[in-house]
Amino acid sequence: EPALSIRGLTKVYGNGFNALKGIDLDVQQGDFFALLGPNGAGKSTTLGVVCSLVQKTAGQVSIFGIDIDRDFANAKYQLGVVPQEFNFNQFEKVIDIVLAQAGYYGMPRSEALPRAKQLLTELGLWDKRNGGARMLSGGMKRRLMIARALMHRPKLLILDEPTAGVDIELRRSMWEYLRRINQDEGTTIILTTHYLEEAESLCRNIAIINHGEIVRNTSIRELLAEL
């Protein structure tokens, strides 16, 4: 079964705005997938529905075959999410932010500590673990959210504009890291971006969304062959 399957997804916001107009999308296990589109196209709304942060108006969403309406509690174990905005408590310590995540997923402390050490080390944050998150640079905060999202070893990692506002050097190192967890650990990755270059350098498959509709769904290779 696909890592993510979306059928007929529609979202009409409270003000009557129709942000998603019945989209269909499949992302296969092990894929590195980009949802590409201009600002306002509906990318964040789509991810918001998948993560159960946005209530859909109509349609079905399954994560590894689990319908999120039937069993989001179970689906969420497969899912790691890196939102666009910093959504952690800036006054908490770095280590506490990642350990709290492990707590939500019922990971025992004996497992959570080594996992936190591994991820914070890989992402260059281990030395900062005992400091407040507010002391971190913007790029470090973004890496902290990646570490937090990976704590419970999700099979699907979703990132909303992960490199927005990130300088080119850090962007490259984040790309490198994401590539590695996709290749070495087989984690399925879906990211949204409005940079074709980002999709091109990282992803195998792509969907282009515009005005709440999927206008293309193809491999990067085919897309580039046409340009």
Ligand code: ADP
């Ligand atoms: P829903 O229909 O899913 O309940 P709402 O229409 O109630 O969503 O809006 C949720 C929040 O998003 C509100 O605080 C609203 O002010 C805000 N919001 C409204 N319009 C926009 C917009 N165009 N972009 C982003 N946020 C918006």
Ligand code: ADP
């Ligand atoms: P993207 O992530 O591709 O930039 P979004 O999914 O954030 O696009 O937004 C899609 C459209 O829905 C935009 O026109 C946006 O203004 C609108 N929108 C987003 N959130 C809300 C909301 N809460 N209420 C009303 N309109 C919204």
